[in-house]
Amino acid sequence: MTVSNFELFIAPRILELGREYFQSNAIVGLRxxxxxxxxxxxxxxxxxxxxxxxxxxRIARSTCSCPFERGKFCKH
Incomplete structure (x- = not known):
């Protein structure tokens, strides 16, 4: 999975929710x-x-501290 094709590996609803977080400025302190x-x-x-x-x-690793357990990738 790469930066250019990661959307192929993530459920459409998760992508939609992630975009909503981005558009609502919920992402802060990006370093x-x-x-x-x-x-x-x-x-x-x-x-x-x-x-x-x-x-x-290539995306080598991703983690989130949320309790999401239904798949590899969460909406955050």
Missing amino acids: SYNGQFFEAKVWGREPYRVMLELDGD
């Missing part, structure tokens, strides 16, 4: 380290810590 590691706080019912690690264009 990038060396352009390969990203961290942000996303406000949902409470603030969640989201991290993304890239290996070139």
Whole structure:
């Protein structure tokens, strides 16, 4: 999975909810380290810590502190 094709791997409803978070400015404190590691706080019912690690264009790892358990990727 890469930055350019990640939408193919995530359920449409999850993508829609994620876009709503982005459009409502719920993503705050976005930080990038060396352009390969990203961290942000996303406000949902409470603030969640989201991290993304890239290996070139490939998404190597992503995590979120939310309790979502139904799939690999949450809306945050």
